[in-house]
Amino acid sequence: xxxxxxxxxxxxxxxxxxxxxxxxxxxxxxxxxxxxxxxxxxxxxxxxxxxxxxxxxxxxxxxxxxxxxxxxxxxxxxxxxxxxxxxxxxxxx
Numbered sequence: 001x002x003x004x005x006x007x008x009x010x011x012x013x014x015x016x017x018x019x020x021x022x023x024x025x026x027x028x029x030x031x032x033x034x035x036x037x038x039x040x041x042x043x044x045x046x047x048x049x050x051x052x053x054x055x056x057x058x059x060x061x062x063x064x065x066x067x068x069x070x071x072x073x074x075x076x077x078x079x080x081x082x083x084x085x086x087x088x089x090x091x092x093x
Contacts, residue, residue, distance in 0.1 A: 025051070
């Protein structure tokens with residue numbers, strides 16, 4: 001019975017983590033829409049953080065190192081999180 005409660009709690013935590021990640025990616029997708037309401041410096045920062053700004057050049061066949069660094073940093077961050085998760089499970093076992 002205790003195992004079922006732990007499994008349900010783990011599923012709820014997983015749901016919350018994936019919902020938060022989805023919200024972050026959605027925010028990064030639409031963040032440049034609010035850029036015009038702020039100053040030019042803030043607008044430039046929001047445009048840099050936007051996924052669509054970096055994707056536009058790729059869809060036109062333009063490969064820019066700034067865009068590659070942007071996507072590689074997301075990949076590296078995901079790998080670091082996965083490594084930390086695996087290391088955490090090793091210490092618990």
